[in-house]
Amino acid sequence: MTENTNMPSRLGLRWTTIASKLGLRLIAPASISLPSGIQIEADALLLDFGGQRGMLLVTNDELVWPHRTAIAEVGYGFSVLDDPELGDHPT
Structure with missing residues (x-):
């Protein structure tokens, strides 16, 4: 796993805020x-959840679904989530 040097997506930013508030470990993007x-290329990787190596968070199921077996075999889980709307903030 490598940390992606691109700017986080809206989903990545949303989860960065959530992780900060709840004390979760997150890499966005990953x-x-x-x-x-x-x-x-995932919007975020939520460590300590899902598979042994963490949970990939994506908005596009086509990125992960064809590779779901291989993703699980290398120790990751994944969740496909809606892309948050601009200005839609977690409470």
């Missing part, structure tokens, strides 16, 4: 490499 060489 990139993982599968054994096949495929890179999965």
